[in-house]
Amino acid sequence: MKIVICINTAWNILNFRRGLIEALLQDGHQVIALAPRDSFANELVALGCQFVDMPMPNGGTNPIEDLRLLSRMKGYFRAERPDILLSYTAKPNIYGSIAAKATGIPVINNVAGLGAAFISKSLLTVVVKILYRHALRTSDRVFFQNATDRDLFVTERLVDVKQTGLLPGSGINLKRFQPETRKRANEPFRFLLIGRMLRDKGVVEFVEAARELGRRHHNVDFALLGAADYDNPAAISRQQVDEWVRDGLVTYLGTRKDVRAEIAAADCVVLPSYREGTPRTLLEAAAMAKPIVATDAVGCREVVAHGENGLLCRVADAADLAAKLEQMLLLSDEARAAMGAAGRLKMQREFDETLVIQHYRKAIAEIARESHPNK
Structure with missing residues (x-):
């Protein structure tokens, strides 16, 4: 399958989704990283991904810029016709989902955290909830990283509980992060x-x-x-x-x-x-x-x-x-x-990161069967 991973920075994809990318490549899928280009883009290519630059106003709330992002994403999905979109962080989850569904592409979202918009309880909170409700209503899967966030989205009717699943965060590579101490005597x-x-x-x-x-x-x-x-x-x-x-x-x-x-x-x-x-x-x-x-x-x-x-x-x-x-x-x-x-x-x-990868492999396989029932 041709699988697009869309996040707000290439750094984020490399640091938090490296293990998932390696697993998907090992399974024989083509993986495309869709994000604003930064100094980590070439490392994603070296990992075996195709990298596509998708300029994205990460911290802004300018509706004109957001509509341009939505238009760029629709254009990309129409041209490339990937088999599935894996999206993370707010703008890819919202505008990536809308664009993918407008072009008939299945979506798996990951709501990793709710950010400042949900903490501040402002007008922005209301707008973001409306956007999430519209974006996620037809998503194939919506993963959350804790039960509290999932319950909030379900209670606010931003997502149907049947669409949801829980993950242990982005998982952690226990071989890469092992116990180690680098302290010298008399250091503070x-x-x-x-x-x-x-x-x-x-x-x-x-x-x-x-x-x-x-x-x-x-x-x-x-x-x-x-x-x-x-x-x-x-x-x-x-x-x-x-x-x-x-x-x-x-x-x-x-x-x-x-x-x-x-x-x-x-x-x-x-x-x-x-x-x-x-x-x-x-x-x-x-x-x-x-x-x-x-x-x-x-x-x-x-x-x-x-x-x-x-x-x-x-x-x-x-x-x-x-x-x-x-x-x-x-x-x-x-x-x-x-x-x-x-x-x-x-x-x-x-x-353990392997738990997260298992969830994604299962969801992707289920969507593949639903999309191609005769295969």
Whole structure:
């Protein structure tokens, strides 16, 4: 089959869907990556994909630009006639689904997280719900990464429960992410937050917690890893990040093509996010046997069992985050190691990437039978 995978960045396809792509290629399918071109596009080609540049206004809400995207997608699907579309992230899920269905192409959606539009409860929330309802009503499958998001979509009548399925996030490659520590004697205890520099990721609360703990503990480093000045309404500017660095509150590591070395150098991985699908950074940290501090929020609580493989704090509460970080800091090395081991075991039981691939293989085979019943 000719299978299109559409996501809002080539980086996202490569980092989160590599295992799925390799499996589909192994099964003999042709895989086309449809996304805005960036520096990772050539790596997708090297993996065995065809790459098609699809410019996409990721963070904007300009209806003219969105209609242009819809038109471009319809034109592509009419010309290329793929057998199936696998879509991820908001705009591919909405406009990709509408375009595919307008041209008779089956669709499997993946709603990985609801993002700022659902957190803010604004007029934008109403518009996005209307768009999702229209886009998903004829989708063949709609996968969710946690039951809370699925229940919300079903309750709001954005999707029929019969269309839906649950996945353990994007899954984690347990061979690629293995327990490893890269610490030298006398290095500071490092808390590491990995994610785009967005307010919704709890970055501001992390910095406030660093400010509070820095007054009482002097051999501790609070590190940020991820892109600043991201095209998103909740973005934190690079100027603000640099100011925090000058004030001695955090270390900013920029971005990394491969985060494993930074996770290995951390003592604890932190994600004080307001809402997630299933956060990949926490799956990577747990797979590498790192204890975690995260918010008791949708998506995070599915990965972190409080007191077992990490600690959960209240959402948007810098004081409670600081208390949980201090609790983690004061644990013995043995207690933190036990949390890390419990996290690795949880990944093996619940979040192995092979589970996600099995779900997709089954859905694709079912759609193939429905589309070609005589074969």
